[in-house]
Amino acid sequence: MAASEREDGFTVLWLQSGGCGGCTMSLLCAEAPDLFTTLDSAGIRFLWHPSFSEATGEEVTAMLEAVCAGETRLDALCVEGSLLRGPNGTGRFHVLAGTDTPMVRWVERLAAVARYTLAIGTCAAFGGVTSAGPNPTEACGLQYEGEQSGGLLGDAYRSGAGLPVINVAGCPTHPGWVLETLMTLALDGMGDPLLDDLARPALYTDHLVHHGCARNEYYEYKASAEVPSDLGCMMEHMGCLGTQARADCNIRPWNGTGSCTDGGYPCVNCTAPEFEEPGHHFLETPKVAGIPIGLPTDMPKAWFVALASLAKSATPRRVRENAVADHIVNSPAKEHDGE
Numbered sequence: 433m434a435a436s437e438r439e440d441g442f443t444v445l446w447l448q449s450g451g452c453g454g455c456t457m458s459l460l461c462a463e464a465p466d467l468f469t470t471l472d473s474a475g476i477r478f479l480w481h482p483s484f485s486e487a488t489g490e491e492v493t494a495m496l497e498a499v500c501a502g503e504t505r506l507d508a509l510c511v512e513g514s515l516l517r518g519p520n521g522t523g524r525f526h527v528l529a530g531t532d533t534p535m536v537r538w539v540e541r542l543a544a545v546a547r548y549t550l551a552i553g554t555c556a557a558f559g560g561v562t563s564a565g566p567n568p569t570e571a572c573g574l575q576y577e578g579e580q581s582g583g584l585l586g587d588a589y590r591s592g593a594g595l596p597v598i599n600v601a602g603c604p605t606h607p608g609w610v611l612e613t614l615m616t617l618a619l620d621g622m623g624d625p626l627l628d629d630l631a632r633p634a635l636y637t638d639h640l641v642h643h644g645c646a647r648n649e650y651y652e653y654k655a656s657a658e659v660p661s662d663l664g665c666m667m668e669h670m671g672c673l674g675t676q677a678r679a680d681c682n683i684r685p686w687n688g689t690g691s692c693t694d695g696g697y698p699c700v701n702c703t704a705p706e707f708e709e710p711g712h713h714f715l716e717t718p719k720v721a722g723i724p725i726g727l728p729t730d731m732p733k734a735w736f737v738a739l740a741s742l743a744k745s746a747t748p749r750r751v752r753e754n755a756v757a758d759h760i761v762n763s764p765a766k767e768h769d770g771e
């Protein structure tokens with residue numbers, strides 16, 4: 433049944449657990465149209481959101497109990513932030529205020545009755561930054577712990593509609609990824625084929641961050657940035673993972689204008705499990721014998737090395753000079769280098 437056919441719309445309950453709240457902040461940046469206009473026009477209705485809703489205290493507890501009892505229909509359970517299972521599996525590091533019940537127990541009960549369950553952001557999907565290091569809070573994702581399937585709900589979990597947890601990963605996640613996923617679900621349009629191998633919506637992971645990057649001309653010639661303010665491609669020296677990161681950040685700009693790579697920062701592959709601990713400095717490209725270890729996912733390594741060497745020898749002076757400058761020092765109009 434599509435959202436528009438339901439009198440009370442497509443119902444969403446949003447809970448926040450062990451995260452920074454950044455995914456909610458990001459959601460508020462939805463534009464063209466704004467968040468609430470988009471929700472209204474798609475017939476999506478929040479039962480409750482900790483930042484957007486007025487209801488608090490016993491009103492919220494009663495609403496949660498009504499959902500768990502099946503008296504209030506829950507179409508989409510959205511969880512933002514990782515699930516804190518500590519200490520010693522009790523979950524008492526995060527008790528939902530006023531209930532004396534750990535958030536992980538609420539999430540388990542609610543996920544059992546939700547038609548769809550969504551992990552909003554990489555913390556809820558895979559554990560994310562909250563699970564980095566020694567992880568004293570025993571943080572994990574809803575259905576993953578890093579790259580391992582399982583997490584809080586277990587590998588076998590399926591929501592009422594028969595789907596695994598839908599991982600709208602990103603740190604933070606893009607408002608368009610969340611809204612487009614919710615709108616698709618509200619239209620009953622999402623099934624297993626539209627999720628990728630990590631249960632992320634293919635609507636944004638069928639692309640690489642590299643697609644549409646403004647630095648692509650530098651990439652083609654392997655004209656590389658050497659310091660953060662340089663204009664060149666950041667793959668060779670600056671740790672950019674755009675050729676491996678599954679997201680459409682350079683096709684669907686953030687805040688209507690840019691992306692990490694547009695802002696001068698390498699893509700750190702924040703939509704992937706375990707991005708938070710790459711094993712090296714985020715701004716460094718690990719290499720063996722001068723060749724980056726993490727090469728593009730869709731190209732044989734030998735081809736890449738051969739093409740890179742050929743491209744470097746053919747780099748126009750304009751591209752070579754601009755790559756290591758913080759502004760255009762050699763424009764196409766001025767190029768007469770005779771090389």
Ligand code: SF4
Pocket residue numbers: 641642643645646647648651664665666667672673674675693699
């Ligand atoms: S900076 Fe990153 S995303 Fe942009 S062209 Fe280079 S490798 Fe691709």
Ligand code: SF4
Pocket residue numbers: 602603641677678679681691692693698699700701702703
């Ligand atoms: S460009 Fe990379 S690090 Fe930045 S938001 Fe997109 S996927 Fe995440």
